[in-house]
Amino acid sequence: STALPGPSGSIREALPQPDFAEVAYGPHARQVYDLWRPLDSAGAPVPLVVFYHGRGFSGGDKSRLNGNLLQLLRRNGGAVAAANYRLTDTAPFPAQMHDAARALQTIRHRAAEYGIDPARIAATGGSAGAGISQWLAFHEDLADPDAADPVARQSTRLAAVVATAAQTTYDPREHFRLFDSTDMEGAMFRFYGMTSVEQIADPKFQALFEEASPITHATADDPPVMLVYSQPNAELPPNPAGSAYIHHPKFGFLLKEKLDALGVACVLKLREDYAPQAFARDSVLDQVRFLCAKLGIADPDLGAPPARQAP
Numbered sequence: 683s684t685a686l687p688g689p690s691g692s693i694r695e696a697l698p699q700p701d702f703a704e705v706a707y708g709p710h711a712r713q714v715y716d717l718w719r720p721l722d723s724a725g726a727p728v729p730l731v732v733f734y735h736g737r738g739f740s741g742g743d744k745s746r747l748n749g750n751l752l753q754l755l756r757r758n759g760g761a762v763a764a765a766n767y768r769l770t771d772t773a774p775f776p777a778q779m780h781d782a783a784r785a786l787q788t789i790r791h792r793a794a795e796y797g798i799d800p801a802r803i804a805a806t807g808g809s810a811g812a813g814i815s816q817w818l819a820f821h822e823d824l825a826d827p828d829a830a831d832p833v834a835r836q837s838t839r840l841a842a843v844v845a846t847a848a849q850t851t852y853d854p855r856e857h858f859r860l861f862d863s864t865d866m867e868g869a870m871f872r873f874y875g876m877t878s879v880e881q882i883a884d885p886k887f888q889a890l891f892e893e894a895s896p897i898t899h900a901t902a903d904d905p906p907v908m909l910v911y912s913q914p915n916a917e918l919p920p921n922p923a924g925s926a927y928i929h930h931p932k933f934g935f936l937l938k939e940k941l942d943a944l945g946v947a948c949v950l951k952l953r954e955d956y957a958p959q960a961f962a963r964d965s966v967l968d969q970v971r972f973l974c975a976k977l978g979i980a981d982p983d984l985g986a987p988p989a990r991q992a993p
Contacts (some may be wrong), residue, residue, distance in 0.1 A: 760973070
């Protein structure tokens with residue numbers, strides 16, 4: 683097998699060859715996705731989990747999909763897709779969210795070809811991908827039932843979300859309040875096309891802050907969410923840098939408080955919920971359990987991941 687450096691310098695195996703690779707959902711080179719069918723692909727239409735990658739909306743790609751998550755879902759009868767989207771060097775918000783929505787709509791439009799059940803689609807991702815997944819889950823449906831384009835008529839609603847290292851708000855004013863900080867994380871400048879902190883006071887950008895923040899859109903009819911944080915739930919130093927707080931579990935507590943009040947199921951898992959050396963393995967198992975439960979996969983087999991297929 684081919685070993686690749688992981689996001690933190692660790693070694694991970696290359697993903698198996700998709701059943702459908704580099705499928706275009708738009709004209710830009712980044713507007714593509716891969717899709718894997720279940721390992722046993724016979725039978726009725728199957729549920730799907732769509733992965734959106736992280737790295738601050740300015741880097742990364744679909745190869746960051748966790749291989750164990752992929753293989754465990756496939757072994758239990760689920761399909762998995764991984765989508766790229768335009769980065770902030772090409773277009774600021776809302777391009778990333780709208781690209782993710784278009785990828786989802788394209789997959790739904792082709793559900794019969796893929797053997798997918800369009801009513802059982804969940805999303806997952808880390809950091810920026812977590813934000814995209816939440817945004818799709820909470821935002822009003824972007825489907826245009828009157829569109830001439832059949833893809834645009836497809837729903838963008840989801841059945842469940844697993845978000846790891848998630849920012850639940852992209853409003854820097856809320857970041858400053860949550861973390862008692864005056865430092866705006868660098869990726870947020872690129873995300874909004876801002877050049878200075880002073881622009882936070884500009885009503886044009888404030889409207890974008892609210893539209894971009896998943897928590898803004900949460901309502902009582904939204905799907906269940908699991909939030910998983912690897913950063914310890916510890917107090918930060920005074921006036922922390924944006925890089926110190928941008929993946930902090932406080933974001934999860936903020937969203938859970940709102941979803942609990944709305945009656946929307948929200949599971950919050952912290953690093954401290956796991957044995958010290960077991961977080962990477964056991965948190966993925968919990969994610970698979972959650973997704974299987976919400977997508978109608980009973981009694982999932984969560985033993986050792988299956989042998990990787992040749993890429």
